[in-house]
Amino acid sequence: MGLIIIYEALMYLLVLLFNCAVAQVSGSSDLICSTKALSVWPGDDVILPCRLQPPLSAESMRVEWSRPDLEPGFIHVHQDGRFLYELQNPHYNYRTSLFVDQLPNGNVSLKLSRVTQSDAGTYRCSLPSVQQEASVQLSVGSEVIGSDQPVQAVVGDDVILPCHMEPLVDVTTLAVEWTTRNGAVVHKYKSQKDDTDIQNDQFKGRTSLFHDEMHKGNISLKLTNVTLTDAGNYTCSVRKRLQKKKDNVELFVDSIDKKGRDVNSKTTALTAGLTVPAVVILIAGVVAGLIWWKRQRKYRQNVTKCRKQISPLWDK
Known part of the structure; x- marks a missing residue:
């Protein structure tokens, strides 16, 4: 009787082990990866989520992460409890890892560190032993690009300080800020609207973003009625969580107004205008003086002539 019980227990155990093996080979668990595209900024670390569902141990499986567009295409290969670094594409050296302690739970997610622009693409996770x-x-977020060339403006003009994201990405949900070299806030955009509470008084009512183009990555600033004091270096920046990308734009302002007159010369011109009456008076005074001098000279000449005519008679 005892032998029969032991026999039945052994048969049950064998059937159980067989069923587990069949389940593993047939791939009764499905490999589920993120169906939503992941987006990160350059320099970020990212986890490419992928796991067997329902949970099935992947500890003894060969786990392959690859990119079909690369040669060699392997990003990370794990087999027999170790990482096969000799198969890895050199671009990913020292930047990939699996969560080895979670392989028994079917977690085969890949961690990719210090993401670069060239990391953007399609990543494939394969488990050959279960044919999954x-x-x-x-996708990798872009950089903020300002202007290598200074922007030239004239007093009284409206001017655009160019700045954009490259490659183009939607920034409507991000925080955008323009500041001067000394940190004064020129324009601030957050929570999908302009924030004028902390804007510097010098720029109030004179700045705007192109809201209808922000989904294309355009964060250029329009500054109206430019003054000489607006000249200087401006910083455009985009913030996402704790990361901030920025670049600079230089603004030069000429002192020639729209009528072609030098702004600095207006005071001189005004001063010159005020001296015209004085010049006229001076000239009139000189002319009057000349006339008086000529009349006095003629008078003296007549007096001298009369004296000469009277003198002989006076002597008699």
Whole structure:
């Protein structure tokens, strides 16, 4: 009787082990990766989520992460408890890892560190032993690009300080800020609207963003009625969580107004205008003086002539 019980227990155990093996080979668990494209900024670390569902241990499986567009295409290969670094594409050296302690739970997610622009693409996770495969799409956020050339403006003009994201990305949900070299806030945009509470008084009512183009990555600033004091270096920046990308734009302001007159010469011109009456008076005074002098000279000449005529008679 005892032998029969032991026999039945052994048979049950064998059946159980067989069913587990069949389940593993047939791939009764599905490999599920993120169906939503992941977006990160350059320099970020990112996790490409992928796991077996329902949970099935991947500890003894060969786990392959690859990019079909690369040669060699392997990003990370894990087999027999170790990382096969010799198969890895050199671009990813020292930047990839699996969560080895979670492999028994079916977690085969890949961690990619210090993301670069060239990391953007489609990543494929494969488990050959259970014939499972799935993909994750990764996009990498762009940089803020200002202007290498200074922007020239004239007093009284409206001017655009160019700045954009490259590659173009939607910034409507991000925080955008323009500041001067000394940190004064020129324009601030957050929570999908302009924030004028902390704007410097010098720029109030004179700045705006192109809201209808922000989804294309355009964060250029329009500054109206430019003054000489607006000249200087401006910083445009975009903030996402704790990361901030920025670049600079230089503004030069000429002192020639729209009528072609030098702003600095207006005071001189005004001063010159005020001296015209004085000049006229001076000239009139000189002319009057000349006339008086001529009349006095003629008078003296007549007096001298009369004296000469009277003198002989006076002597008699």
